[in-house]
Amino acid sequence: MAINDSDKDEDEDENEVSELLELLEKFSFENSSLKKTVKALTKENASLKNELECSSNKTLEDKTISLEKENEILKVEIDALKKPFSKFSNSSEKLDKLLGLQRCVFNKAGLGYDEMNNVKHCQKYLEKKDKQKISSNMTCNYCNRHGHTIHTCYRKKNDMHKRNLLLKNKLLKLRTIWVPKGTFVTNPPGPKATWVPKAST
Structure with missing residues (x-):
């Protein structure tokens, strides 16, 4: 019995060894194929890196070339715009000089008056005008308020705005009729022609 058991163990061991050898062959084949794919991928990676660079x-x-071209175009535009802007700045300086050389309207020196003794300055004159506009002596004839x-x-x-809104919305109806000219007397002279006293009840 012991011999039979040992034979069975040897057969099982041989089966296991053969299975392990088959697995080893499979894995070695897979390993070699994976190594080949890794080599191919590294070559492809290197070529892609070169292309990317x-x-x-x-x-x-x-x-850089496009930016340099744009820079040159902008420089030309700036040079072209410098001349008109320099003219504007010069003209504004000239205007300031002219306004500075003007004399006051009330300066009558040289016309037989004393130099500037009895001269009213423009600002004081304008201030008086503004004060006259805001006087409280004004009264409104519509609401009888001052100012x-x-x-x-x-x-x-x-009130006019409210009346116009009522007319537009037809809440306030005005009755208008057409009357030929001369048929309706608006202001008859004298008192009413017919007068009837109130009836007492």
């Missing part, structure tokens, strides 16, 4: 260098060169006139009355403007 070349393309990046080309794009950078193209960008404004009927032309600037805000109450009148509001």
